[in-house]
Amino acid sequence: MSLRLHNTLTGRTEEFDPLQPGRVGIYTCGPTVWNYSHIGNFRAYLFYDLLRRHLEVSGYRVTHVMNITDVDDRIVDQAAIGGTTIFDYVRHYEQAFHEDLASLRARRAEVYPRASEHVREMVVLIERLLASGHAYIADGDVYYRISAFPPYGRLSHLDRAGLKVGARVSQDRYEKESATDFALWKKEQPGDVIVGATWDAPFGRGRPGWHIECSAMSMRYLGETLDVHAGGIDLLFPHHENEIAQSEAATGRPFSRWWLHSEFLADATGEKMSKSLGNFATLRDLLAAGHDPLAIRFFLIANAHYRSRLRLDETALHASSQQVRRLRDFHERLLEFAPQDGGEWLLQEARDTRLHYRAALDDDLNLPQAVGYVFDLVREANAAMDAGRLGAGARSELLGLLADADAHLDVLSGAEPVVDAEVERLIAEREAARSARDFARADAIREGLLERGIQLEDTAAGVRWRRASR
Numbered sequence: 001m002s003l004r005l006h007n008t009l010t011g012r013t014e015e016f017d018p019l020q021p022g023r024v025g026i027y028t029c030g031p032t033v034w035n036y037s038h039i040g041n042f043r044a045y046l047f048y049d050l051l052r053r054h055l056e057v058s059g060y061r062v063t064h065v066m067n068i069t070d071v072d073d074r075i076v077d078q079a080a081i082g083g084t085t086i087f088d089y090v091r092h093y094e095q096a097f098h099e100d101l102a103s104l105r106a107r108r109a110e111v112y113p114r115a116s117e118h119v120r121e122m123v124v125l126i127e128r129l130l131a132s133g134h135a136y137i138a139d140g141d142v143y144y145r146i147s148a149f150p151p152y153g154r155l156s157h158l159d160r161a162g163l164k165v166g167a168r169v170s171q172d173r174y175e176k177e178s179a180t181d182f183a184l185w186k187k188e189q190p191g192d193v194i195v196g197a198t199w200d201a202p203f204g205r206g207r208p209g210w211h212i213e214c215s216a217m218s219m220r221y222l223g224e225t226l227d228v229h230a231g232g233i234d235l236l237f238p239h240h241e242n243e244i245a246q247s248e249a250a251t252g253r254p255f256s257r258w259w260l261h262s263e264f265l266a267d268a269t270g271e272k273m274s275k276s277l278g279n280f281a282t283l284r285d286l287l288a289a290g291h292d293p294l295a296i297r298f299f300l301i302a303n304a305h306y307r308s309r310l311r312l313d314e315t316a317l318h319a320s321s322q323q324v325r326r327l328r329d330f331h332e333r334l335l336e337f338a339p340q341d342g343g344e345w346l347l348q349e350a351r352d353t354r355l356h357y358r359a360a361l362d363d364d365l366n367l368p369q370a371v372g373y374v375f376d377l378v379r380e381a382n383a384a385m386d387a388g389r390l391g392a393g394a395r396s397e398l399l400g401l402l403a404d405a406d407a408h409l410d411v412l413s414g415a416e417p418v419v420d421a422e423v424e425r426l427i428a429e430r431e432a433a434r435s436a437r438d439f440a441r442a443d444a445i446r447e448g449l450l451e452r453g454i455q456l457e458d459t460a461a462g463v464r465w466r467r468a469s470r
């Protein structure tokens with residue numbers, strides 16, 4: 001089975017094949033650090049984490065780039081209110097963002113480029129768009145001319161008849177009704193100078209618009225054509241549409257081959273969680289209310305498929321916390337359980353479940369379905385252990401299944417992830433034990449590694465190892 005992902009660009013679920021075999025570059029829209037991210041934002045960020053983890057399980061080397069938007073209308077406003085610079089204003093929220101991601105066990109991206117440190121790249125891109133006639137200057141601002149880019153609207157399936165040729169919008173965020181020329185560069189305002197949000201450019205001092213930030217930073221780190229670009233569904237229009245228009249007009253090449261969008265987290269009444277509606281909770285709010293960050297992680301990634309809406313309420317959070325506890329209890333019980341001879345009737349089922357688990361993830365990252373398979377088997381295996389009937393082979397396969405699941409869920413242990421050097425050392429130790437015919441010791445090392453998500457494979461060419469899945 002190979003990995004299939006739903007591509008918003010084509011509207012289809014397609015077999016995934018990156019440009020370079022074995023390697024994937026992903027760009028994901030990160031936080032605008034004007035405030036704490038709310039738990040809805042973390043649904044998007046944990047979707048990125050799930051994508052990353054499954055690409056790794058599938059054998060890809062991943063380069064993940066997630067931008068930090070630290071120049072934006074809202075940040076300029078907030079810094080002005082606080083009487084500080086944009087740089088001093090955002091640092092606290094940027095730090096909080098990284099702390100929150102760590103509490104939720106999101107794997108770190110390779111690069112977190114800050115917009116304020118890539119203005120030069122944005123200026124170069126804008127110059128190219130001016131030179132090719134895709135941008136123009138009006139009242140000192142630079143705008144993108146959407147009528148000069150015929151594919152505009154392809155991603156969001158926008159009706160081009162609705163485009164208002166020549167009409168302009170200077171705000172970073174706007175609704176679909178205003179499919180108009182948008183600001184690439186905003187000329188310097190007195191307020192921008194006070195908060196330090198101003199840079200030199202051949203077309204006049206000012207600051208970049210939000211959309212150009214992502215085009216410039218994604219291409220800077222991943223090249224002109226990306227494998228995957230992901231974001232929350234609300235970014236589809238205008239943000240991603242504008243990113244495509246900017247990038248493709250400048251390079252003449254396809255910008256991103258896959259576009260992946262995750263659905264909203266809604267409040268208990270079903271309304272999209274957002275700062276502007278005021279119906280949001282931050283991770284800090286939920287932790288202060290006594291919730292386990294890993295139960296929150298489980299809730300956000302395993303309760304609903306990433307393309308379905310999910311509602312946050314106490315009952316659902318509580319249920320997630322119980323599911324995490326069940327998995328942990330089961331894991332501990334398996335570790336302590338002394339296998340019985342003749343109890344291999346679950347062996348085949350455990351093997352099949354591992355295959356089904358993997359197939360569900362390969363099918364557009366269907367973690368909720370995959371986790372459903374795991375819980376079905378947990379029930380049966382608990383019954384088998386109650387009856388004292390679980391063989392060594394089945395037990396080891398069940399531990400393998402938990403390791404597979406934990407490669408995505410990451411809720412089982414409080415331990416630090418095992419590092420490569422330690423795996424190599426243990427493999428050497430196991431080889432030594434085997435040469436000394438101490439097979440019990442060799443098996444114990446193998447099992448110990450499996451419990452930590454590392455699987456060994458004895459091949460003609462020697463021992464190979466891999467993380468979690470098969």
Ligand code: AMP
Nearest residue numbers: 031032040041043044231232264265273
């Ligand atoms: P922003 O800081 O507003 O640009 O949003 C950061 C990320 O969070 C983007 O990928 C958004 O699509 C995503 N996002 C915002 N609100 C929600 C929500 N209620 N549920 C899920 N994702 C969201």
Ligand code: ZN
Nearest residue numbers: 029030214239
């Ligand atoms: Zn973006």
